[in-house]
Amino acid sequence: MAEAIQNTNVFSSSKKRMNPDDSNRDDDIIAKKLPTKPTWEDPVMALANARHEFGEHGGVNMSIEASATFTVMEPETLSRMFAGELGPDRDFFIYSRHFNPTVLNLGRQMAALEGTEAAYCTSSGMSAISSILLQLVSSGENIVASQTLYGGTHALLTHFLPRSSNITTTFVDIRDLEKTKEAIVEGRTKVLYFESMSNPTLTVANIPELSRIAHEKGVMVVVDNTFAPMVVSPARLGADVVIHSISKYISGGADIIAGAVCGPASLLNSLMDLHQGAFMLLGPTMNAKVAFELSERIPHLGLRVKEHCHRALVYAQRMKKMGLKVIYPGLEDHPDHLLLKSISNKDYGYGGMICLDMGTEAKANKLMNLLQNYTQFGLMAVSLGYYETLMSCSGSSTSSELNEEEQALAGISPGLVRMSIGYSGTLEQRWGQFEKALSRLQEPGLFGKN
Numbered sequence: 001m002a003e004a005i006q007n008t009n010v011f012s013s014s015k016k017r018m019n020p021d022d023s024n025r026d027d028d029i030i031a032k033k034l035p036t037k038p039t040w041e042d043p044v045m046a047l048a049n050a051r052h053e054f055g056e057h058g059g060v061n062m063s064i065e066a067s068a069t070f071t072v073m074e075p076e077t078l079s080r081m082f083a084g085e086l087g088p089d090r091d092f093f094i095y096s097r098h099f100n101p102t103v104l105n106l107g108r109q110m111a112a113l114e115g116t117e118a119a120y121c122t123s124s125g126m127s128a129i130s131s132i133l134l135q136l137v138s139s140g141e142n143i144v145a146s147q148t149l150y151g152g153t154h155a156l157l158t159h160f161l162p163r164s165s166n167i168t169t170t171f172v173d174i175r176d177l178e179k180t181k182e183a184i185v186e187g188r189t190k191v192l193y194f195e196s197m198s199n200p201t202l203t204v205a206n207i208p209e210l211s212r213i214a215h216e217k218g219v220m221v222v223v224d225n226t227f228a229p230m231v232v233s234p235a236r237l238g239a240d241v242v243i244h245s246i247s248k249y250i251s252g253g254a255d256i257i258a259g260a261v262c263g264p265a266s267l268l269n270s271l272m273d274l275h276q277g278a279f280m281l282l283g284p285t286m287n288a289k290v291a292f293e294l295s296e297r298i299p300h301l302g303l304r305v306k307e308h309c310h311r312a313l314v315y316a317q318r319m320k321k322m323g324l325k326v327i328y329p330g331l332e333d334h335p336d337h338l339l340l341k342s343i344s345n346k347d348y349g350y351g352g353m354i355c356l357d358m359g360t361e362a363k364a365n366k367l368m369n370l371l372q373n374y375t376q377f378g379l380m381a382v383s384l385g386y387y388e389t390l391m392s393c394s395g396s397s398t399s400s401e402l403n404e405e406e407q408a409l410a411g412i413s414p415g416l417v418r419m420s421i422g423y424s425g426t427l428e429q430r431w432g433q434f435e436k437a438l439s440r441l442q443e444p445g446l447f448g449k450n
């Protein structure tokens with residue numbers, strides 16, 4: 001099955017089911033009639049060029065294939081599907097932990113968004129990350145990773161993978177290209193792993209250079225692009241695999257947990273292999289109803305991202321003018337500003353995340369308390385990409401898996417407030433709320449000593 005499944009092109013456009021014995025398949029004729037595929041220039045353009053899936057009865061939206069299992073007309077068809085002779089490329093489906101048509105359609109949108117050959121979606125960002133790493137790295141092998149990563153990923157690499165699978169990780173400052181190169185041990189290191197824009201410190205990865213270094217040593221580059229969908233397209237810059245926590249910007253509703261792996265079709269097929277595939281055997285399966293909901297949100301992702309980014313830039317500029325210690329890669333004095341400018345897609349902005357360093361955790365907590373409970377600027381909550389502004393003190397929340405030393409190495413100060421800037425209300429209305437909270441914070445005697 002392994003080889004047979006890889007030989008069927010699951011990630012090409014699916015066609016309505018044909019007679020399995022129809023050896024006169026019209027693939028060639030169809031291929032000849034189709035205009036040549038447009039080259040990938042921009043995520044929104046690529047999404048518009050992607051196949052639009054209609055509903056079963058001509059509905060403008062695709063149908064939901066809410067079935068765990070799929071029937072066949074002849075008993076031989078089932079064994080032919082298991083033998084890999086018939087597959088999703090010809091509209092033959094077995095079971096939804098394997099391929100599901102609705103999830104496959106969402107995967108096509110994700111592949112268009114990231115400019116990869118294929119993509120498939122999972123039940124969470126963490127399941128996407130753990131599945132791809134377990135697929136690419138075996139017992140005794142090594143990962144080289146950025147020392148600044150989402151706390152859950154850091155814990156997976158530091159604690160879980162060494163214990164469960166004898167997979168070790170060497171953490172490096174990926175801004176130091178020489179050190180990164182030195183850390184990669186040819187033959188033993190299988191993956192270079194980092195975030196396009198790091199959680200929470202917002203450092204920007206030099207994706208073209210890091211990919212070049214890794215590829216020189218035969219290592220796969222896996223990039224978590226959760227913080228920068230639309231803004232950065234890692235696969236177009238040299239990365240092999242792009243990961244998303246769809247739970248964030250792509251969902252936009254803070255109501256769904258989901259993830260995706262975007263990459264070469266051969267890799268996605270191997271993840272579904274009946275004997276060796278992490279998707280098939282670990283089962284991080286996305287529900288078809290969830291896939292449908294998410295697919296309805298992708299068409300306005302570009303608009304949402306632009307507004308998140310616009311407001312983040314305006315607020316960061318104003319915060320800086322006020323003398324606050326603000327970290328935002330859109331600011332000209334951010335150390336990665338020029339790098340981001342050179343690798344980002346045009347006209348989306350510099351990301352929707354801002355960090356404010358308040359010095360101490362106590363002061364950070366006071367500010368967040370005022371911003372939520374006194375002026376309603378935003379909500380104290382982890383996560384990002386929601387239409388409301390979300391704020392959390394990273395060191396004691398989403399990065400608390402890192403110990404004190406690891407946090408210091410990652411550049412996470414105890415008073416760092418991570419803000420995911422929302423777009424509800426007007427920009428000026430929200431800014432007024434921010435200013436009001438800040439001036440209250442500066443009032444002497446409020447909550448004791450400032």
Ligand SMILES: Cc1ncc(COP(=O)(O)O)c(C=O)c1O
Pocket residue numbers: 124125126127150152153195199224226227244245246247257258259383398
């Ligand atoms: C950068 C990054 N990657 C991955 C994840 C994990 O995603 P999920 O919560 O969807 O499992 C998160 C979650 O916060 C994240 O911030």
